[in-house]
Amino acid sequence: MRLCHSLALLPVASAFQLPFKVPFFNSPGQQPLRTPPIRVAIIGAGAAGTSATFWIAKAQERFGIDVEVDLYEKESYVGGRSTVVYPYGNTSLPAVELGASIFVKANKNLWRAVEEFNLTRRDFRDQSGMGIWDGEKLLFTASGGWWSWWDSAKALLRYGFHSPRRTQVFVDSMIQQFLSLYSPETPKWENMTHLSSSLGWTNLITQTTSEYLKSQGVSYKFISELVEASTRVNYGQNADGIHALEGACSLAPTGASSVEGGNFQIFENFLKHSTANVYLNTSVRSIISSSGQYVLDSDRGSETYQAVILAAPWHSTNIQLPTEISSKIPLQPYVHLHVTLFTTTLSSVPAQSFSLPASTKIPPMLLTTFEGARNGGKEPDFNSMSYHGPISDSEWVVKIFSLKRISEKWLSKMFDGKIGWVHRKEWDAYPVLPPTASFPELKLAPGFYYVNSFEPFISTMETETLASRNIVDMLLRDMFDAGICPTAPSSDTDKEDYVFGWDC
Numbered sequence: 001m002r003l004c005h006s007l008a009l010l011p012v013a014s015a016f017q018l019p020f021k022v023p024f025f026n027s028p029g030q031q032p033l034r035t036p037p038i039r040v041a042i043i044g045a046g047a048a049g050t051s052a053t054f055w056i057a058k059a060q061e062r063f064g065i066d067v068e069v070d071l072y073e074k075e076s077y078v079g080g081r082s083t084v085v086y087p088y089g090n091t092s093l094p095a096v097e098l099g100a101s102i103f104v105k106a107n108k109n110l111w112r113a114v115e116e117f118n119l120t121r122r123d124f125r126d127q128s129g130m131g132i133w134d135g136e137k138l139l140f141t142a143s144g145g146w147w148s149w150w151d152s153a154k155a156l157l158r159y160g161f162h163s164p165r166r167t168q169v170f171v172d173s174m175i176q177q178f179l180s181l182y183s184p185e186t187p188k189w190e191n192m193t194h195l196s197s198s199l200g201w202t203n204l205i206t207q208t209t210s211e212y213l214k215s216q217g218v219s220y221k222f223i224s225e226l227v228e229a230s231t232r233v234n235y236g237q238n239a240d241g242i243h244a245l246e247g248a249c250s251l252a253p254t255g256a257s258s259v260e261g262g263n264f265q266i267f268e269n270f271l272k273h274s275t276a277n278v279y280l281n282t283s284v285r286s287i288i289s290s291s292g293q294y295v296l297d298s299d300r301g302s303e304t305y306q307a308v309i310l311a312a313p314w315h316s317t318n319i320q321l322p323t324e325i326s327s328k329i330p331l332q333p334y335v336h337l338h339v340t341l342f343t344t345t346l347s348s349v350p351a352q353s354f355s356l357p358a359s360t361k362i363p364p365m366l367l368t369t370f371e372g373a374r375n376g377g378k379e380p381d382f383n384s385m386s387y388h389g390p391i392s393d394s395e396w397v398v399k400i401f402s403l404k405r406i407s408e409k410w411l412s413k414m415f416d417g418k419i420g421w422v423h424r425k426e427w428d429a430y431p432v433l434p435p436t437a438s439f440p441e442l443k444l445a446p447g448f449y450y451v452n453s454f455e456p457f458i459s460t461m462e463t464e465t466l467a468s469r470n471i472v473d474m475l476l477r478d479m480f481d482a483g484i485c486p487t488a489p490s491s492d493t494d495k496e497d498y499v500f501g502w503d504c
């Protein structure tokens, strides 16, 4: 049995002394020893922070560990980059996602959360046609719902059989590997390089999407049109800039879904099913280390914790950290994205707005490629423009993602002045993701963990829940010699829909 240390018995410690471990008993009939609860601060109420409270709650249920969790969020709402607005501010109209809109079936934590929390999932089938715009020409159009154009006859005609097929094989094999993260044998990673090599993805993160697909025999035309349209709508980056792992993620939309009323409800429910004290409207300003603990200064004053989980991209938090910690977080540029949401009484964009013949039907989802600009043409004014369903018989919501502000004049010109409500939001949306072989560390100091170190690898709501699962597991092992799940696999492991963290 491990000796129990209490805080009072800790020697006056140097900064970053290893946190103490609390004895952990998992045998029936044995009770955990009474010690003061371990205090954990979590910063950020997005996918990462809220799921961290949930994973801790799962361990509390399973092992009765004594942890007190405080979650700090500077905004007044839960969800971070996943939040909704209502056209005209009218809550009787359907909510529209302002940030993260879709997740897919392979995203087992979110999928499972929707079921467990009795939320309503809806297929992401808003659009019934897509086109690819290069700034001057409409290169390709296809009818059908979200992404069904992928293997449409028109796509085969334009790109041939092999390029779509080879790309599909690449994406499918990435998904197969990804799914291993939910199995009982899931790797527990100490750093991203470790995870990348255990999943066999090193060659994906060290090459651009274009380079990798070219090496797989995919044609340049397919890459610069369909693939780039996907990387630009999902990550605001071109196929010759973004690494191939994230490129594959943007091409993996099977079962694309969202939660009726807003994806943020998943994150609210993570909190509801946790024991965390939640402090909204509470900015964390600084964290200092003192005697092996962390003193966190926020709008609610100073509090001392044995562990801190930073669940927000540090460079955007304005939190002062000890140099020993901050020096371990490399500068990470993010794509500064403009989201322009508005309503219009036009059921589609007039072809004349694009200087196209009046007979051209502009599809409800317009994606873009940079290929025209590469060849000296005009760069598209936006990354994507999509209709998101009617709010009445004669009014539709449209969403534009762009790297520059969309002016009122431009909107009015494109939509013939028929604009109603307009809502703008600028996000530091996702990391700029060039090929890389180095990532921030997960554990920046003993007891100090950084969930968003995962983002330069993959940036999605789901992967933030996976990153937090791994970090909570690491924290619990550091502090209690126990993880989220018992070491002996449960009898449920053969279940087809087994999800590590939920089912153990």
Ligand SMILES: Cc1cc2nc3c(=O)[nH]c(=O)nc-3n(C[C@H](O)[C@H](O)[C@H](O)COP(=O)(O)OP(=O)(O)OC[C@H]3O[C@@H](n4cnc5c(N)ncnc54)[C@H](O)[C@@H]3O)c2cc1C
Residues within 6 Å of the ligand: 043, 044, 045, 046, 047, 048, 049, 072, 073, 074, 075, 079, 080, 081, 082, 098, 099, 100, 101, 102, 103, 282, 283, 284, 285, 311, 312, 313, 316, 317, 318, 319, 337, 339, 427, 428, 429, 430, 452, 459, 460, 461, 462, 464
């Ligand atoms: C427009 C857009 C579209 C996207 N589309 C998708 C999509 O379709 N599917 C998908 O899976 N992902 C999508 N993403 C990416 C996804 O939103 C992110 O990967 C994910 O939500 C990140 O979650 P997080 O919890 O790590 O960070 P965040 O959601 O950013 O949460 C961090 C939280 O920390 C808080 N915070 C920051 N500083 C402090 C402080 N000092 N004190 C207290 N709190 C602080 C912030 O207010 C924020 O709430 C999209 C993102 C954007 C912006």
